[in-house]
Amino acid sequence: MVTFKRSYAKAFLMLNPLKKILLRRESSKRSRSAAARKPKLGEILVRAEGICKGFPGVWEHLILDRINFDVKSGEVHALLGENGAGKTVLANILSGFYSLSKGRIYARGKPISIKSPKDALEHGIGMVHQEFTLARPLTVAENVALGLAESNFSFPLSKVEKRIRELSDRYGLKVDPKARVEELSAGEQQRVEILKTLYHEPEVIILDEPTSVLTPEESKRLFSILRAMAREGRGVVFITHKLEEVMEVSDRVTVLRLGKLIGTRKTSETNRRELVRMMMGREVTFRPKRKPVKLGEVALEVKDLHVLDEKGLLAVKGISLTVREGEILGIAGVAGNGQSELVEAITGLREVIKGKVLVFGKDVTNHSPKKLMEAGMVHIPEERRRMGVAEGMTSAENLIMKDYRTSPFSRWTFLNRSFITRHTERMVSEYDIMVPDLWRTETRILSGGNIQRLILARETWREPRLIVAVHPTYGLDLKALRHTHDLFLRLKEKGTAILLVSEDLDEVMSLSDRIAVIFEGKIVGTVDAARAKVEKIGLMMAGSKV
Amino acid sequence: MDVGEFVRLRLSQSMISKLPNLFMGYIRGLKRPLIESAFAIFVGLIVGALIMIIFRHDPIEGYISMLKGYGIFIAKRTFMTREFMFALAFATPYMLTALTFAVGVRAGLFNIGAEGQLYIGAAAASWMAAHVALPSGFHVFAVTVFAMLAGALWAVLPALLKIWKGVHEVISTIMLNWMAFYLVMYLAIYHLRGIWAHITKEALPTARYPVLAGSLTAVIFIALLVCIGVYIFLWRMHPGYELRLVGDNPDAARYAGMSISRAIFLSFIIGGLVAGLAGASLAVRPEKWGFHATLGDLMGYGFAGIGVALVGRNHPIGIIPAAIFFGGLAHSGRFMEFDIRISSELVGAIQGVIIIAMALPGLLALIRRKAK
DSSP states (O other): OHHHHHHHHHHHHHTHHHHHHHHHHHHHHSOOHHHHSOOOTTOEEEEEEEEEEOOTTOTTSOSEEEEEEEEETTOEEEEEOOTTSSHHHHHHHHTTSSOOSEEEEEETTEEEOOOSHHHHHHTTEEEEOSSOOOOTTSBHHHHHHHTOTTOOTTOOHHHHHHHHHHHHHHHTOOOOTTSBGGGSOHHHHHHHHHHHHHTTOOSEEEEESGGGGSOHHHHHHHHHHHHHHHHTTOEEEEEESOHHHHHHHOSEEEEEETTEEEEEEEGGGOOHHHHHHHHHOOOOOOOOOOOOOOOOSEEEEEEEEEEEOTTSOEEEEEEEEEEETTOEEEEEOOTTSSHHHHHHHHTTSSOEEEEEEEETTEEOTTOOHHHHHHTTEEEEOSOIIIIIOOTTSBHHHHHTTTTTTSTTTEETTEEOHHHHHHHHHHHHHHTTOOOSOTTTSBGGGSOHHHHHHHHHHHHHTTOOSEEEEESTTTTOOHHHHHHHHHHHHHHHHTTOEEEEEESOHHHHHHHOSEEEEEETTEEEEEEETTTOOHHHHHHHHTTOOO | OOHHHHHHHHHHHSSGGGHHHHHHHHHHHHHHHHHHHHHHHHHHHHHHHHHHHHTTOOHHHHHHHHHHTTTEEETTEEEOHHHHHHHHHHHHHHHHHHHHHHHHHHTTOOOOOHHHHHHHHHHHHHHHHHHOOOOTTHHHHHHHHHHHHHHHHHHHHHHHIIIIIOOOHHHHHHHHHHHHHHHHHHHHHHTSBOSSTTBBOOOOGGGOOOEEETTEETHHHHHHHHHHHHHHHHHHBHHHHHHHHHHHOHHHHHHTTOOHHHHHHHHHHHHHHHHHHHHHHHHSOTTTSSOBTTOTTTTTHHHHHHHHHHHTTTOTTTHHHHHHHHHHHHHHHHHHHHHHOOOHHHHHHHHHHHHHHHHHHHHHHHHHHHHO
16 A cells, blocks of 8 residues: 555656646746845845735635734744634745735835745745645655656656755754655654755745644754754744743744734743733623522542543643532633543543543543433533534434433434424524524534534533533624523523633633633643633743743 | 624624525425436436437437336337336335445445345245245245345344444445355255256245236335335434434534444344345245346346435435336336347446436435545
């Protein structure tokens, strides 16, 4: 199988001469005049002005709204923001992967148009993506050669290998050009990606969240590579949501929030606190009124939980927490810090390798979701379309997914259609779900907000004793969001224990009684929500020790 | 907030802006399969006509002759029940093997094991019908049940391989089809033979299904009942609901606390039972009341069932008309050969084109779902 894929990719390599013939005119026309002159340190290499980006159909919220951004020669420029702030989109526009809707880009003061990644490379802008784009069965050198215009039928790989060795020596990017990519670690693969980009000698190199796959030591090494590249006069753009990294490696930092430019600062002239405030924004949205609730018994207890992620790496590293009846425990954290794995382990969807999960004092570690349901736990899942509903089935069928076994819903294994119709009609009107025909329309055609309401209805109508909810208001409009918050608080007053996992810090702040902050698979601290400062939580989310 | 923005916001939140979307969704949900099927038949007929023209046959004459397969326009009569009964005789096994495939698809499987399970069912039926003496009345019942159980037994292995080892059902069922082929051929020659070596022993009179006309037996009533039964099972009973949910989204099923293994097992077993019944319907029928040791009169029904299921949109009720359509097509071949002297191979080609065209929308939908 591997050999087959290998030959397949080789065949692709051989097709390159054809590409070359087709592109010859274009590439000769565009000689790299800019690269002829070496930039002075501090000279602006690339400047973006008034960049706007909207996607068809969602023009009302621009993903990027009038962004100004520039990169100077010899600097490491950090692009900081939460998930969904638009960092990656901006980088993709600069490197030609996305087109821009409005705005201009200048290279060394001259306006340029970037229509493809190839254009961007011609103008000296290269990008290293967060996800690897490598052909796994090929060697490092072959991977680098794949993207080169000059490779042809009898392309001497030794030339590429030599060049890779040169580059590796120059920047300390240790990679064996003859090694197969599939044998390399994540850190090494990333170095290959960087080499692939460096091979084109870009003046500006953009790295999208490069540290997300790296161990701390590997990150340290990467930072010294970034510094080395900057020293040579390149401009390095470094995308991250981790404050510590910004402080450690960058010269300047630009903060984006929800597609808007918040500001650009010199790293030496700012501090963590200011950056957090810029990143999170601080218009406090409404806080629902809360009555004091007497806490009941411990509903959920997690002890020293260890869970692996898909790649087999430890994603949850010894988390312990408790939620009592009548309490909402919020888990705040940037996505990808182990929240999903934690929730899946608690709800029986992922194996716990060490530690314990107790529901109302009963050990339910690694029990099936069905057993957990019977123990009184309901789960509002993160990926609603993937997990929360069966899209090919009708709304009524989706609304009874958790109840169909029990008595009025089915009798003697026969589904009780008339009761189900009455029940689901009530759900639809109570939770304001818009469904044309309960028994006919496929759930696929419902909007995300409606699907979310459907899931909320299904999970909460019985007033469960323990709810594990992930982003419960994701995609809901303001009214529905308020309804959901009220619902959660009402349930809480009735003695429901709620574990609330959300990236939306406002939501966590306004609902929770206590907030636990998760970072890299560990709870870095638990604070009382009433007295918590947003800045402090933000700092903890960004991995800063407080 | 200016006025325009306010209005836009209100509109986007109100039902009105969503109405067109919802309406279209409803139309899509209901009418689309019908329109697609009609279009597919049309395309199939056109291409079939082109083939006939290329080979210098009159397509109109050809299609009129094809209608005879359904008992229409024969010998100056608008409808001839007897010929239609022949079409139904072909339709019976199609219906059942299609059901095997459809129940697989509903559980997210590509179960093409009907062919082999049908052979095993035929062998079991033949043995029970010809070699075991039982009181009349009960004998027919015993033959039917035994054939079904044998078919189900043959489906257990791919089911377990899938559940325990994740072996893809296409691989395991294809291999088991060939195992069944040679096993049944061996059984037919050495253990089920009657007077002649090339044909299995005649079923005892007590084991024969009542004959309605020609080769059509009362098995068709059992087949129809089975279709309705499977429909009720899938849409009105909760194990069937679980099966469909597993097929639609296994992640959601797991999240809802269902047992995916159980649903897959159930789907295979139902498929096996039904395919076994198809075997019985072919092994115990006039004129021979047995089957050839070459398995010539059993072959192909399992795979044809895939096409029938696709045309019937993998719906137990939709399969019934689809099977009758295919049955008539199979029966019309002899008329086309006789009337306009088309070679039987060409008849097969024309039928194949129509079948492919008809199955296309269903197949595309299946591929789309699988690709997701």
